[in-house]
Amino acid sequence: MQHYRTLWLSDVHLGAIQSRAADLTHFLSSVSADTIYLVGDIVDLERLKVKPTFMESHRTLLGHLFAIAAGPSRVVYIPGNHDVEFRRMAGQELFGVEIALEAEHVSASGERYLVFHGDALDAAIRKGTNLERFASAAYTVMVEADVRFNALRSRFGGQFSPLSTRIKNKLKAANEYILRFEETAAAYSASRGFDGVICGHIHRPGARRINGVRYVNDGDWVEHRTAVAEEADGTLHLLHYRSDGIDREPLFLDRSRRPLAA
Numbered sequence: 001m002q003h004y005r006t007l008w009l010s011d012v013h014l015g016a017i018q019s020r021a022a023d024l025t026h027f028l029s030s031v032s033a034d035t036i037y038l039v040g041d042i043v044d045l046e047r048l049k050v051k052p053t054f055m056e057s058h059r060t061l062l063g064h065l066f067a068i069a070a071g072p073s074r075v076v077y078i079p080g081n082h083d084v085e086f087r088r089m090a091g092q093e094l095f096g097v098e099i100a101l102e103a104e105h106v107s108a109s110g111e112r113y114l115v116f117h118g119d120a121l122d123a124a125i126r127k128g129t130n131l132e133r134f135a136s137a138a139y140t141v142m143v144e145a146d147v148r149f150n151a152l153r154s155r156f157g158g159q160f161s162p163l164s165t166r167i168k169n170k171l172k173a174a175n176e177y178i179l180r181f182e183e184t185a186a187a188y189s190a191s192r193g194f195d196g197v198i199c200g201h202i203h204r205p206g207a208r209r210i211n212g213v214r215y216v217n218d219g220d221w222v223e224h225r226t227a228v229a230e231e232a233d234g235t236l237h238l239l240h241y242r243s244d245g246i247d248r249e250p251l252f253l254d255r256s257r258r259p260l261a262a
């Protein structure tokens with residue numbers, strides 16, 4: 001059991017068949033943390049409205065999360081756009097899980113991070129140029145498609161190869177959107193006096209410095225199976241779950257852009 005000061009994960013999409021819930025349950029039985037931030041789109045209420053079924057592995061994960069919250073870990077749940085209804089419960093506690101619209105996290109090394117899902121940035125991005133508006137819409141469609149293609153691939157016993165990621169990476173529109181999202185997140189958190197931002201939403205794990213601001217994205221549990229972890233000394237790592245173990249990639253060792261796990 002690897003213990004961290006803090007863990008961030010998001011975009012689990014429980015209720016959607018594509019969710020890698022069993023993998024996440026396995027992951028959470030091998031890592032622990034003083035504080036765990038669930039950074040939105042944990043439950044996919046959008047999907048559940050269309051098809052109200054909840055698989056056994058999804059229930060198991062929920063039970064596991066509540067068990068963690070009942071233990072020594074602090075669990076903070078920050079709803080996203082697929083579980084937006086839970087935002088009404090901000091300030092309340094559900095079986096030991098604190099619900100909040102956003103959080104401020106002060107790292108062991110003193111950096112102040114804004115923690116939120118990130119969908120709030122879409123409105124600002126859509127006020128941009130036509131290309132940016134198009135890119136944002138196109139990317140949303142691709143993220144939804146990810147979910148479906150992954151399910152199809154696993155059903156036919158295919159490798160969990162990130163086919164849609166490769167397509168996504170090649171699409172100029174997608175890259176335009178990702179860049180805009182990252183820049184908007186960094187600028188927004190800087191405008192509020194933070195040193196960095198930790199979010200999810202775009203299903204694209206990664207970290208980079210933008211005008212001195214630390215931008216961090218914890219990825220997703222539909223395709224990438226990633227989380228961000230803080231060590232006791234404040235160092236951040238991207239954890240990448242694989243069937244044969246967990247890869248750890250240190251973040252912010254240098255100032256260059258490091259697109260991760262794409």
Ligand SMILES: [Mn+2]
Pocket residue numbers: 040041080081082117119200201202
């Ligand atoms: Mn989202």
